[in-house]
Amino acid sequence: MYITRAKKDFIRRHYIEGQLNICHMAEVLELRPETIRFYLKDFDIIAKEFPDKLQDFNFFLGKEKVRKAGPWYHHLVELLPELVAAEEGPVLFAAKLYRRYALRYPQEYSKARFYYLFRRWFDENKEALCAAKIQAKYTQEEIELLKSWRRSNDRHRWQVAVALMSVYTYHSLDKVAQRIDCTPLTLRGWLNIYRKEGLAGLDRPGTKRPIKAERAAEIEKKMDELVHLVRQSPKNYGIDRASWSITDLATVFSRESGHYICQSTVSNYLKRRGVRYKRSREVIASTDPLFLEKYRAIQHVLENLAKNEKFFSIDEYGPCSVRPKGGRRLAMPGEQPVYQKVDKGKGWFICTCALELSTNQLTWFYSRKKDTAEMIQLIEVLSAQYQNQKRLFLSWDAASWHASKQLLDYLEEINAPSYRKEKHTPLIALAPLPARAPHLNVIESVFSGMSKSVIRNSDYDSVVECRAAIDRYFQKRNLYFLENPKRAGNKIWGKERVKAVFNKANICRNL
Numbered sequence: 001m002y003i004t005r006a007k008k009d010f011i012r013r014h015y016i017e018g019q020l021n022i023c024h025m026a027e028v029l030e031l032r033p034e035t036i037r038f039y040l041k042d043f044d045i046i047a048k049e050f051p052d053k054l055q056d057f058n059f060f061l062g063k064e065k066v067r068k069a070g071p072w073y074h075h076l077v078e079l080l081p082e083l084v085a086a087e088e089g090p091v092l093f094a095a096k097l098y099r100r101y102a103l104r105y106p107q108e109y110s111k112a113r114f115y116y117l118f119r120r121w122f123d124e125n126k127e128a129l130c131a132a133k134i135q136a137k138y139t140q141e142e143i144e145l146l147k148s149w150r151r152s153n154d155r156h157r158w159q160v161a162v163a164l165m166s167v168y169t170y171h172s173l174d175k176v177a178q179r180i181d182c183t184p185l186t187l188r189g190w191l192n193i194y195r196k197e198g199l200a201g202l203d204r205p206g207t208k209r210p211i212k213a214e215r216a217a218e219i220e221k222k223m224d225e226l227v228h229l230v231r232q233s234p235k236n237y238g239i240d241r242a243s244w245s246i247t248d249l250a251t252v253f254s255r256e257s258g259h260y261i262c263q264s265t266v267s268n269y270l271k272r273r274g275v276r277y278k279r280s281r282e283v284i285a286s287t288d289p290l291f292l293e294k295y296r297a298i299q300h301v302l303e304n305l306a307k308n309e310k311f312f313s314i315d316e317y318g319p320c321s322v323r324p325k326g327g328r329r330l331a332m333p334g335e336q337p338v339y340q341k342v343d344k345g346k347g348w349f350i351c352t353c354a355l356e357l358s359t360n361q362l363t364w365f366y367s368r369k370k371d372t373a374e375m376i377q378l379i380e381v382l383s384a385q386y387q388n389q390k391r392l393f394l395s396w397d398a399a400s401w402h403a404s405k406q407l408l409d410y411l412e413e414i415n416a417p418s419y420r421k422e423k424h425t426p427l428i429a430l431a432p433l434p435a436r437a438p439h440l441n442v443i444e445s446v447f448s449g450m451s452k453s454v455i456r457n458s459d460y461d462s463v464v465e466c467r468a469a470i471d472r473y474f475q476k477r478n479l480y481f482l483e484n485p486k487r488a489g490n491k492i493w494g495k496e497r498v499k500a501v502f503n504k505a506n507i508c509r510n511l
Helices: 003-018 023-030 031-050 065-066 069-087 094-104 111-137 140-151 153-168 173-179 184-197 213-230 244-256 263-272 289-304 372-385 406-415 417-423 443-455 462-485
Strands: 311-322 348-356 361-367 390-397 426-432
Touching: 023 031, 023 289, 065 311, 069 094, 069 111, 069 462, 094 111, 140 153, 153 173, 153 184, 173 348, 173 417, 213 263, 244 263, 311 372, 348 372, 348 443, 348 462, 361 372, 361 462, 372 390, 372 426, 406 417, 406 426, 443 462
Parallel strands: 311 390, 390 426
Antiparallel strands: 311 348, 348 361
C-alpha cells in the first residue's frame, strides 16, 4: 500500500477537522475506501495513545501496528495458545490449526494471512511455548535425566536426549535427525519406544551395549562392500568424478544396497578399515617488490566496480597431456595408490579461461600455444560477449605474453574512441597480479576444482574425450551460478578450494 505524502496529509487534515466522508475522500484522491479506512484507523490510535503527535504530519505508526490494533488480530492472539496447547504430536501443522480457527471465526483472516501471522506470533513466543510443552510432556525427574544424558559422553544417550528434548519444540523431524546424525525412521522409533516404555526402554548406551554376533557380521559385510566400492571408479555408478567423495559413497551405497547409510557412518567405517585421503604439499611465495601496490590497485578496482563494468581473472590451464593421471584418493592401510606410467601421451592441449567475478561465469577455449595471439583472441571473445558493458578489467599473472609490446599496441588500438564508436566495444583495462603469486589468481580455484573432478585419477582415451569432460564441468558450473547468482565457489560441487572472490587470504591454487 503506497500513496503519496500529499494524499496522506489530505486524509489527516480531514480527520483533524472531523470531516470523515470516506467515499468523498476516496473519490477525490482516487484511492480505495479500504485505504482511507486504514489511515483513519492509524490516526484513531495516534489520537488515543499519542495525542500530542496527531498534529505532527511526519508521525505514523506503520501498517503492522495498525493491523494488530484491530479486533481480528486480538481474536487470533487469544485463540492461538489454546490451539497450540491442544496439539498432541511433536509437529505443528498450520493447515490443521487454521481449520480450527476458521470454525471459530469464519469471516476473518484468510488462510495465507493466518499462516503469516501465526509464523510471526510463534517466533515471538517460541521459547515459552516449547518450555511449556516439555514441562507438560515430561516429569521433572525425566527432564533431569534427559539433561544428564545430554551432558554424557555416551553417544546413544546424547542422541536420545537431544531428540526427545527437540521434537517437542516443534522443530522439523528431518532437521532433528540430521542434527543428531540418524535417520528419521530411527528417530520415530525412539519416539514410539518412549510412548510405550518410557525412558527406561531407551536407556541402552550404544558404546557399552554388547553387539550381537549377527549385527557385527552385518557391519563387517557393509564395510567390505564399502571398501569394494572405493576400489571402483565413480563413473561406473553414474558419478561424473574421477575419485570418490564421502557424500558420493554414502549416496551410491544407499542406492545400490537399498539400506540408508549416512556420511558419518561411511567416514567411521573407512576409518575403522584405515582408509585415508593422502596427498603431498608444496610451498610458494611471491618475490615481486611491488606486491602491495599491485594488490591494492586490484582491491581498489573491485571496491569501485560499477554495474556496467566487469572484472575477469584470466589464466591458462596446461599444457595438459592426456595420459593416466595420479591424484588424491582413498587408500587401504599400507597401500600406495599407483597408476600406469606411459612414455607417450595421447595428445595435449591448453585451455585459456576467463572468470568474471561478479557473476561467476566462465569463458574458455582451447589452443596449442601460450602467446600474445591467444590473448588477443580472448579479448576479442570477451569484447563480443560483453559488448553492452562500459569497461572490462583483465587480471592475469606476470607472464611475458601478458605484457608484450604487440598486446599493448593492440589494446591502444581497440581503446581508441573512433574504434570503440565504430565497433561498439567496451574499454579494456589491465589489472596485473604480482609476480609469482598464482594463489591470488581467483581462477586457480576453479582450475583446482576442475582438476580434482575430471583430471586427477583419470585415463581418457583421447584429447576430445578429456576436453568434453572439462566442457561438461564448466557448463554445469556456469548453469549453477546462473540459477544461483552468488560470488561463491566452495559450495558448487564441494570441489573448489575457496570462494571465487579476490582476497589475499585465499589460497586458490593447490599448495
